Amino acid sequence: MEKPKNQSPMLFSYAPIASLLFSKLPLLTHLVPADKSSPLNLSDLYLNLSDRYKLLQLLRAAIALALFCLHLLVSTFLSIVLTRPDSVEFDENRPSQEIGIGRALTQLLSLVADVPVSSRKYQLLRGLAENLMDDNVREGNGEVNRTALGLAFSKTIYRLEVAESERGTESHELGGFGERVIARVYNRAVRYARDSVGSKEGSRLSCESAEKLAAELLWLSRKLADCGGVDEAVLRWGSSSNFARLALSAEPRLQEWLVRVSVFLFKHAKETDDTEENESQDGKKMKMLMSWLPLLCRASNGTDTPVVSMIEKAEMETVLEEMIGEMNILKQEKVLALWLYHFTSCPNSDWPNLQACYAHWYAKSRKIELVK
Incomplete structure (x- = not known):
């Protein structure tokens, strides 16, 4: 039997089955074509449903209203x-x-x-x-x-x-x-x-700007460090999770500068302030890692030359390993899972290499499970 010209092969092959299923449903029997030999046209079925019951139209209106409410809610939040x-x-x-x-x-x-x-x-x-x-x-x-x-x-x-x-x-x-x-x-x-x-700030910025x-x-980060205010920059940078997500697909030259800022602030985030509670310090470090570790994995090579030198890379790996090692086992798992995903997803970069840190966490987690 020759297939209709304007029908996709998959839709044609499954149309009799779909027609049979719909014909067995009492409420939808009158929506199926009377001619059983003709294949079920799903677009006609959609129109019949829309015209007779308005259910899909109401559903579409409800979704549009929900999105509008979400838009309004997010707008109000972001305006603050x-x-x-x-x-x-x-x-x-x-x-x-x-x-x-x-x-x-x-x-x-x-x-x-x-x-x-x-x-x-x-x-x-x-x-x-x-x-x-x-x-x-x-x-x-x-x-x-x-x-x-x-x-x-x-x-x-x-x-x-x-x-x-x-x-x-x-x-x-x-x-x-x-x-x-x-x-x-x-x-x-x-x-x-x-x-x-x-x-109007932020809008229509050129790549150069x-x-x-x-x-x-x-x-600004370096100047804050000079006057003893780098903690302010670390806290603000770590809290900029949405900006960090946007940075993953920013222009490469912009990414290079953001990597440099992140490296500088990671080094200062590692320095523990004895005047603050350890829990507060852990919170800052966790935010920094979860926000900006993905960018380090994806944007460290640079367009012309590497953004981070070999010596800096080795130093940063040590800093990251120490930061992660100081956290509890559950936080380590969360950070290392994030690292592993982005590290393996970027074929053009092999830094930061935290395999030793991952292996140490895995061995420690296994010991805990064996004790249980």
Whole structure:
């Protein structure tokens, strides 16, 4: 028997079976064609269902309403979380001179972020900001530096995150239909959140501008370390899990700078602060690992030269192994499972190699199971 021309082979071969099944259902008997010899047309069945019962139409409307509610909920949340920090609050108990210095430094750092590197004013502004910070350190006003630098660091991450969200880069990583729908809803919510606070920052950033901001993140991190405020950068960087996810599909040159920032902050995250509880330290380290370990696995080679030197790679592997080894067995499993997935998913990179750490965790876990 010759197959209909406009029918796919699979649909044709299973149509009699589908027709038989539907004919056995009392409520759907009248929806099946009277001519049993004709194959079941699923599109006609869909139209019949839609016209007669409106069930699918109602279901579609319910899904659309649910997505709209999700959009509204995420938009409201992000309008709070991603609101651009326009000003910084300095301790009013401090002398007014220090408050004025803090505001001046904040303005300078904001201008450094806005002015392109190609401008001859860029080096002037950055040099002036560095002179102010050096003077503050010498005069014992490191807190002023930490406050202004912390604001600039958060603001720069915000701009990059919004720009990457608008680019929709996460859709390249997500494969499922549901994940793509959620990604689109999230992107629209981010744009809504940005527009609701009247902020144009982060939108339509060129690759060069994004690289420049990422390079400034490294500069700000180093300045925070100089004035004893690197913990602020570690906490903020580790909490930027969504930005870290977007970074996996960012432009390669942008990724290179983000890897450099991550390496620098991982080294400082390893340094334990005795004034904080161990649980708080573990939380910071866990966030850093879960957020940025995937990027280390995928973007360490660089476009022209390796982002991280061989010596730095060896040092970083030691740092990562020590950080993971200090955690409880369940947290180690979570981190190492994440590492293994991204390490094996990227054929162009063999770093960081945590096989020894993985083997140690596995042996320890096996001993625990044997004891049980």
